Amino acid sequence: MSTQVATCPECAADVPFEGDVLLHEIVQCPECGVELEVVGLDPIALDLAPEVEEDWGE
């Protein structure tokens, strides 16, 4: 099984991927722990995943 590596946009650490990578899946940087979203596949590109905001209603 091939391993691909992308770069964490927060801490520049290597983020390794094994097997299938899906667009818009959310992963966690093994170094800094930040959540990342896969925004490109060839090559794998990562962006910070959306943060969770508080809102009210309903």
Add this chain to the structure above:
Amino acid sequence: MDEIALLQGLVAIPSPSGQEAEAVAWLVEQMGALGFHAHVDEAGNAVGVLGTGPRQVLLLGHIDTVPGGPRPEIRDGRLYGRGAVDAKGPLAAFVTAVAELGPVEGWQFVVVGAVEEEAATSRGARHVARHYRPAFCIVGEPSGWDAITVGYKGRLLLDYECRQPTAHTAGPGRAVAEHAVNYWNAIVAYVERFNRGRQGAFHQLQPSLRHIETRREGNEDVVRATFAFRLPPGLAPTTLKRDLQALNPNGGRLAFRGAEPAFVADRRTPLTRAFLHAIRRVGGRPRFKVKTGTSDMNVVGPAWECPIVAYGPGDSRLDHTPDEHVELDEYRRGIAVLRAALEHLVSARAGRPEPAKATCR
């Protein structure tokens, strides 16, 4: 009928909780005209079905509203009226997006306009929870076109009543109202202790004093109060009930209702991926939200344990206000996101479960 006329027509029919029948009948007729197999179910919900499955996406909106609201009209690019945001806008967006997408082999889309979401009964959603077992669920509530709601707080309502024989106000006894005030003060102190070290409203217990009154009934003075609680994740309604019973020092009668635990959905699912894709495709930068209120996600989320989000156009700060309205551009973008998300979800690759990652949690 276009998407604006659909929402305009739905908003024009008042449908406060328990009085949804006219709006339900109208929506069933419109869904039928748009190609759905549409009917009114045993709970009184409007149901539209497109496709035969076997995989099912259930889009659970609600058709009831709170009373009041502005006069229904379109003005300055905005559609005003009760329900425009909460939640006829999201419901009409569901109907439009599914109708635009059309039947997809192997999939069934079920759009539900549930009754009594705004009541503590959630009668429509409870019926749906018992009768369906979807692969994916989208709850129709206003998140804003570029945001996805992934969690709601829980809720508990408490009706309190205390009685005592009438007495002269110059006497040594305490007025009956003071018992309720003392109980409320004990609750506030309990909540302050509970919330110590908890950051953010979503993770805190929030109490509110909804109602209090005193009356003289025959030879008794009576105080009645209603307390409401918004529960954070991890605090079960049964635990809070037990603690509230222990705080009740004067033997007041306690009646609990509307208990719902908080619910937080998994953010790493094919459904979430589909929405992240769709919002970016329509030109937005996606956001996740958790809400301090409750919705039908609290009812069906624990029952189905399937990937679930809440989504819909509109600004929830306008929920229940005299100024409730949705921007028409926001509404159209919401429909575009929904359609793109459904397209992505039913594509062969995207509908698979998230792959297990050896190196990334």
